[in-house]
Amino acid sequence: MANLYVKKFDMINPFVIASSPATQGARNVLRIAKCRPGAIVLRNFGHGAGGGSFIGPDANSMYTGKQAFHSHGIGTRISDPVDTLEKYCEEVRKIKASMDSDIKLWVSVGHYSDIVKGGNWEKDWINQAKELKNAGADAIELHFNTPGVATAKNRSFNYYQLIYNCTKMMKKAVPGMPIMVKLAVEGCDPFTSIRVATEAGADSVGPTARWKAFYFDLDWRGTQARPGGGYGGTQATPIVCHSIVETRNAGIDTPMYAGGGVFSFEQAARIIMSGSECVQIGTLACAGGVSACSKMIKDLEKWMDANGYADMDSLCGDALKLFNMSSDIANERTELLGKAYKEAQVIEDKCIGCERCEEVCWHEGIEMVDGKARKTDLCIGCGYCFQVCPTQALNVDASGILASVFKKHGI
Incomplete structure (x- = not known):
């Protein structure tokens, strides 16, 4: 079987269960830990709980690896019973005492709302980091990905300066403690965020694609998604992959745990193949639970076996060749x-x-004759008609043709 061990993170596999309702408190962490991920991020204390999710077009699309999106839903929200640092540290100790020792426990420090509110939040964050290190956490995560965070910061002060200063602050406060910096893709230049965090000494960066959005039904009165809530999905994965590739091509080799729209092993594989050593699971953990996350881990292992990837080193960054x-x-x-x-x-x-091919031909390269499509001498080979034919009456082995060029050149 393929070896999923990730050397740079010293993790049993590349999956990080992201800070979310699925990781709120010791009870939930120990529950999601049954899927045996490489790491779990304990959610910030005092965050609130509940609220639910809205999955479009439906949850089955997410479970089966099809195109799907997620938004915060409308459901009951309650206050967080873990509302002090002392209680939060006790949750850390409970987790470390009961969770498999080969699963890493990262903990979130602070929240962007702390900064917006003002006050002596820097002192609070430093104190949190020190106490959480003493409680046994394996790493600290600075959570700069909450939807709207980059936009909110740039309206008040410089988001990149915030990343730099906070990362430096944490590195100084808890020397020797890995500092993982979760970054926004929304409202900023992801590459600049990654570069700035790296320059500040981040041990790892986690660009994650979520936005504030306004999804609604045309009959808007019955809309289940929360207006202005967090939004993401499989459509976000290529955007994250581009941020990863841009970073690696710039020579930045900081370990990465990127995320965004990871609802199946295929999205996870794409993020890793773009150059991120690890991958975050957020929505799937919340809305799919232990079984969905376990399936993803097993499916990646099976796919790697079937496609000749012996270990994570051989998989990570492989698509950079494309x-x-x-x-x-x-x-x-x-x-x-x-x-x-x-x-x-x-x-x-x-x-x-059906005439779809003729509708999309802009070169008079196809015509309808007696109710059937027929090529003309004016066809230039652009491929529009092949993409829209519903019956494969127009069909070539496009993937095989394109792959043959790489094989010819030994790539």
Whole structure:
């Protein structure tokens, strides 16, 4: 079986259960720990609980790895019974005493609302970090990802300066304690955030794609998503992957635990293959529970076995070869697929005469004859019609053609 051990984090696998309702208090942490992740982030104390989630188009889409999105829902919210640092530290001790010792426990320090409210929050954060280190936490997480945090900061002061100063502050307060900095993608330049956190000495960075959004039904009175709540989903994964690639291509090798829209092993694999050693699970942990997270871990292991990835080192960053391919290879792939598009003819028996292909052809390269699509000599091989054909009457092995170029060049 593939070895999921992550050397840079000294973790049994690359999955980090993110700070969330699933990690609120010792009871929930010990419950989600049954899925055996590499690390769990204990949620900030005094955060409040409840509220629920809204999954679109439905929860089954999330469970089965299809395209899906998540927003904060409308449900009962209650106060956090763990409302003091003393109680929070006691929760840490309970977890460390009962949880499998090979699962890391990270703890969140502070919250962006502390800064917005003002007061001596720096002193409070330093005190929290020191007490949590003494309680047995394995790492401290600075949580600068709450939806709206970057925008709120830039309206008050410089978000990047906040990241830098707080990271330096934590490194000085608890020397030897790993400082993980969870960063926003919304309302800022993710690369700059990562660079600034790295310069400040962060032991790891976690760019995470969540936004404040306004999702609503057209019959808006019955909308279940919370207006202005946190929003994310599978559509966010490519955005996070680009931030990862940009960082790695700039030569920044700070260990990373990125996240955003990770509802199946496929999204997890994409984030890791972009260059992030670890991956966060948030929504799936809250709305899928132990079984969904366990399945993701097992599915990644099976997929790695089936596709020749022996360990995490061989998987991490592997897709950078695609992003960074030479212009010669990129042109060769384009020319080869374009030629295949141009030469392929309509399979008449499969054509249902829907006219979608003709609708999207902007070069008069296809026409309808007796209710069937037919190529013309004006086809340039752009591929629009192949993408919209519902019956594969227009079909080429696009993936095989594109992959053949890499194989030809030994990549």
